[in-house]
Every structure is written in structure tokens, then in C-alpha cells.
Amino acid sequence: MAFIQFEHVDxxxxxxxxxxxxxxxxxxxxxxxGKRAARPIIHALRDMSFEIGDDERVGIIGRNGAGKSTLxxxxxGIYPVARGRRTVQxxxxxxxxxxxxxxxxxxxxxxxYYRSYLQGETPDTIEAKLPDIAEFCELGDFLxxxxxxxxxxxxxxxxFAIATSxxxxxxxxxxxxxxxxxAFRKKAQxxxxxxxxxxxxxxxxxxxxxxxxxxxxxxxxxxxxxLRADGPAKDVIAEYIGTVENAPxxxxxx
Amino acid sequence: xxxxxxxxxxxxxxxxxxxxxxxxxxxxxxQARYRHSFLGIGWSLARPLGLTLIFCLVFPTxxxxxxxxxxxxxxxxLTLWQFFxxxxxxxxxxxxxxxxxxxxxxxxxxxxxxxxxxxAAFHTGVALLLGLSVTWFFQGFNNLAALPWILPSMxxxxxxxxxxxxxxxxxxxxxxxxxxxxxxALQFLFYLSGIMFRPQDLTNNPMVAWVMNCNPLWxxxxxxxxxxxxxxxxxxxxxxxxxxxxxxxxTLACISLRKLxxxxxxxx
Numbered sequence: 035m036a037f038i039q040f041e042h043v044d045x046x047x048x049x050x051x052x053x054x055x056x057x058x059x060x061x062x063x064x065x066x067x068g069k070r071a072a073r074p075i076i077h078a079l080r081d082m083s084f085e086i087g088d089d090e091r092v093g094i095i096g097r098n099g100a101g102k103s104t105l106x107x108x109x110x111g112i113y114p115v116a117r118g119r120r121t122v123q124x125x126x127x128x129x130x131x132x133x134x135x136x137x138x139x140x141x142x143x144x145x146x147y148y149r150s151y152l153q154g155e156t157p158d159t160i161e162a163k164l165p166d167i168a169e170f171c172e173l174g175d176f177l178x179x180x181x182x183x184x185x186x187x188x189x190x191x192x193x194f195a196i197a198t199s200x201x202x203x204x205x206x207x208x209x210x211x212x213x214x215x216x217a218f219r220k221k222a223q224x225x226x227x228x229x230x231x232x233x234x235x236x237x238x239x240x241x242x243x244x245x246x247x248x249x250x251x252x253x254x255x256x257x258x259x260x261l262r263a264d265g266p267a268k269d270v271i272a273e274y275i276g277t278v279e280n281a282p283x284x285x286x287x288x
Numbered sequence: 289x290x291x292x293x294x295x296x297x298x299x300x301x302x303x304x305x306x307x308x309x310x311x312x313x314x315x316x317x318x319q320a321r322y323r324h325s326f327l328g329i330g331w332s333l334a335r336p337l338g339l340t341l342i343f344c345l346v347f348p349t350x351x352x353x354x355x356x357x358x359x360x361x362x363x364x365x366l367t368l369w370q371f372f373x374x375x376x377x378x379x380x381x382x383x384x385x386x387x388x389x390x391x392x393x394x395x396x397x398x399x400x401x402x403x404x405x406x407x408a409a410f411h412t413g414v415a416l417l418l419g420l421s422v423t424w425f426f427q428g429f430n431n432l433a434a435l436p437w438i439l440p441s442m443x444x445x446x447x448x449x450x451x452x453x454x455x456x457x458x459x460x461x462x463x464x465x466x467x468x469x470x471x472x473a474l475q476f477l478f479y480l481s482g483i484m485f486r487p488q489d490l491t492n493n494p495m496v497a498w499v500m501n502c503n504p505l506w507x508x509x510x511x512x513x514x515x516x517x518x519x520x521x522x523x524x525x526x527x528x529x530x531x532x533x534x535x536x537x538x539t540l541a542c543i544s545l546r547k548l549x550x551x552x553x554x555x556x
Contacts, residue, residue: 048551050555112390113553126394128393130392131392134388134391134392135388135389136388137320140320144316148312148313151308151309153393
């Protein structure tokens with residue numbers, strides 16, 4: 035059984051303070067009066083509470099900087115929570131920035147192994163999946179060339195094929211539909227539909243509202259790090275579109 | 289699925305579960321390091337051998353020592369020193385070099401300094417075989433009975449390397465000048481660890497000899513130098529100092545990792 039529960043979760047993202055020179059540091063240290071200035075932080079998620087159970091397909095929407103990707107990474111255990119309680123039961127597969135973490139000097143085939151090992155696979159399980167990955171990414175002989183010889187689109191194809199070759203209980207997807215050319219994009223969408231059916235829980239972030247409405251029963255709408263709405267996909271998306279369309283536009287300079 | 293903190297048993301179990309991942313990273317690092325190089329992995333042997341030749345041209349005359357004892361001493365010392373240096377300098381970059389993976393998946397972060405230490409250990413192992421061969425060439429096979437001492441000593445050196453790489457990596461993420469400061473400190477430590485000369489060679493400078501004897505790194509190096517070069521087990525006081533030093537560094541690494549690991553993703 036897969037299960038996700040957030041109880042009043044806050045996430046604070048610390049920032050490095052402004053860079054100071056050694057001279058400034060020494061002078062400030064010698065003549066400092068009062069307390070040291072607090073380290074700047076971004077309060078990325080505020081009082082976030084929700085539960086997601088088996089067979090739920092949940093979309094996350096919101097404006098840029100609303101905290102969508104941060105929430106997904108917090109579910110994935112990458113970001114630590116500052117306050118509150120996060121409970122995640124089940125194996126997690128995250129499709130965040132899928133082209134990240136490739137070794138440019140290694141061949142495509144070697145990178146299949148590296149990325150799959152990161153997801154907890156073993157040589158035997160990868161061996162069984164390799165023909166499917168090779169067939170899906172359509173790289174042919176390029177698979178045995180170093181990754182630095184690949185175009186960005188080819189790397190994305192390979193990354194997508196590897197990422198969607200596992201069978202996780204919880205699937206986290208962050209805007210991965212811009213993969214490759216038009217023909218491959220259609221193929222990728224079909225594959226992700228199959229991939230999503232295999233997982234018990236799917237949470238996806240996206241601005242592709244039609245896709246979210248088609249595949250998610252439920253949508254979380256984030257606004258400035260807070261949960262603004264949580265409900266049936268159709269209702270929440272309609273409310274979100276209404277708010278965005280009615281939002282005051284910035285005054286254009288003459 | 290909350291991440292377990294170092295150094296719990298479950299934490300080490302997760303490291304073991306990901307063994308194929310970090311093993312493949314080490315393999316890739318070794319291949320990438322000497323890619324397109326004419327000598328390739330031979331540089332693991334050529335570098336300490338070249339430095340030993342240079343030292344042997346100068347220092348036997350300065351210290352009035354015989355070349356048949358000095359050459360194996362310098363070669364083995366340089367090999368072990370290089371292991372320590374790589375763990376410090378490459379260890380500083382260990383978390384940054386794994387940043388792409390750290391931002392992708394919740395993994396035990398100790399695997400990234402482990403990657404550094406395993407890579408360094410490979411080169412050290414190869415160079416140590418050369419050190420043994422040179423010792424046998426100059427001194428015969430008198431050390432065979434003491435060689436089993438090398439295994440536990442290497443294990444201790446490995447734990448020290450992993451701990452040092454972890455501490456340096458964590459320090460570097462919070463204080464980006466760490467690497468430059470440590471490179472400077474290593475220059476100083478080089479002369480206090482008896483790489484080029486032994487304390488007994490410094491008859492006209494007993495103060496430096498005394499400081500060298502107090503340096504715990506000297507004791508750790510002696511764990512391997514004694515069986516290889518003199519065919520005898522390391523002295524017990526060296527063993528005791530080494531154990532205490534390694535335990536201190538390992539504890540420091542575990543405490544720092546436990547305190548800083550979860551938030552490290554924000555700093556890389």
C-alpha cells in the first residue's frame with residue numbers, strides 16, 4: 035500500500051548571505067555590536083496538509099514560484115521539512131530534471147546502468163530492461179558512443195526511456211513532456227500514460243492543464259507556498275483559470 | 289520513507305543497497321581520469337616512481353642515508369601520502385561533484401566521499417604493489433612474515449580517508465575557501481609526516497623530530513611502513529595513536545554528517 039501524508043509541513047530554503055571580503059569579515063567581527071544578522075531564508079512551503087492514498091492521480095498547479103516543484107521534491111525526500119510531519123510509504127521514482135546527472139564521457143549504454151543503479155536496480159534487472167530502453171529511445175548505434183556526442187534531444191530521449199523503465203509505487207513527475215521532437219513527444223506521452231497506470235500514486239506538476247484534467251482526478255493548487263485549493267481536477271482547474279484570467283495585468287510602459 | 293541519519297545500521301544498509309551505483313561512479317572516475325592519456329593507469333605507478341627518483345638524486349646525500357633503504361622508504365611514504373592528499377583535496381569537491389544526483393534522489397550522502405576514497409584507494413593499491421616490488425628488489429623477501437599486518441592497516445587507512453573526505457566535503461559546502469586553506473595546510477603537514485625523511489635522520493633538529501613523532505598521521509603511515517620496509521609489526525604505541533586518531537576522525541565525520549546531511553542539498 036502506498037501512502038503520502040503531510041501534516042502542517044513548512045519548508046524553509048536557506049540562502050547564502052551576501053558575499054563579504056575577508057577584511058569586512060574581520061572588521062565586522064571585531065566591532066560588531068549586538069547580534070549577528072539572521073541568515074536569509076525563503077519560506078517555500080507553508081502549513082501544507084494533505085493525504086494521498088492508493089490509486090490517486092494528483093496534479094499540482096500554480097503560478098511560477100508557487101512552490102510546485104519544491105513540494106514534489108519534499109514528497110521525494112530530497113528537501114527536509116522545517117516543521118510539521120511528512121510520511122511517505124512506498125518506493126518513489128522521481129522524474130524531475132531528467133537530463134541531470136549524466137556522465138558525458140560515458141556511453142549512452144553505460145549511462146543507462148548508472149541511472150538505473152541510482153534507482154536501486156542491479157545488473158541483472160537492467161540487463162532485462164535494456165532492449166526495451168534501446169528500442170524506445172531509438173538511438174541505434176549512438177547508444178555505444180559517449181554522451182558528449184549526443185544532441186540535447188537525444189539525451190532527453192535516453193533520459194526519458196531510462197526514467198520510465200522502472201515500476202515504482204509512487205511516481206513524481208515534474209514537467210517532462212518537452213522531450214525530443216514532435217514524433218517522439220507523442221510517443222513519450224503514450225509511454226507516460228502506461229507508466230502512470232503501473233504506479234499506485236502519481237503526482238504531477240505541470241502547466242499543461244488539459245493533460246492534468248485528463249489524467250488526474252484531484253488537483254492541488256499552490257499559491258505563494260500555501261495550499262489554496264484541493265479538490266476535483268475539473269473544479270480546481272476552472273477556478274485557477276478564472277483567477278489567472280481576472281488577475282490585474284501589469285501596466286505597460288508607453 | 290523518512291531518510292535515516294548517519295551512522296545508523298539502516299543508513300549503512302542503504303549505502304550497501306546502492307553499491308552498484310557508487311561502484312559504477314568509481315569505475316567511471318577511473319576511466320575518465322586517464323582517458324586519452326598515453327600511459328593511462330600507468331600514471332598511478334609513474335608519478336610516485338618519478339618523484340622517488342628525484343628525491344633519491346638529492347636527499348640520500350643530504351641525510352647521509354643509503355639508497356637501498358631510502359628509495360623504498362620514500363616510495364611507500366609518497367604512495368600513502370598521495371592517498372591522504374586525494375581524500376582531502378578531492379574530498380572537498382565530493383558533494384559538489386555529486387550535486388546532480390543529490391538533487392534527483394534521496395540517497396545517503398556518505399556515498400559521495402566514499403566514491404572519492406575508493407578511487408584514491410585503487411591508485412594507492414597499485415602504487416603500493418610497486419613499493420613492495422622495489423623493497424624486495426633492494427632488501428630481499430625478509431618482510432613476507434609481516435605482510436598480513438598490511439590488511440588491517442589498510443582498512444584503518446581507508447576509514448581515515450573516508451572520514452577525512454566526508455569532513456572536508458561538508459566543510460567545503462559551507463565555507464568555499466576550505467580547499468585552498470587545506471592545500472596550504474597539506475604543504476606544512478607534508479614535512480611533519482616523515483615523507484621525505486625520518487625523525488632519526490634529523491639529528492641536528494630534535495625539535496622537528498619530536499613534533500613529527502607527535503603527529504598522528506606519522507603513526508598511521510608507520511602501520512604500513514613498518515611491515516613493508518622492516519618486516520616487523522607496527523609498534524603498539526603507533527597502533528594505539530592510529531586507532532585513537534581514526535576513531536576521532538570517524539566520530540567527527542558521523543556527527544557532522546548527522547547534523548548537516550539533510551540540509552546539504554540547499555548548499556550545493
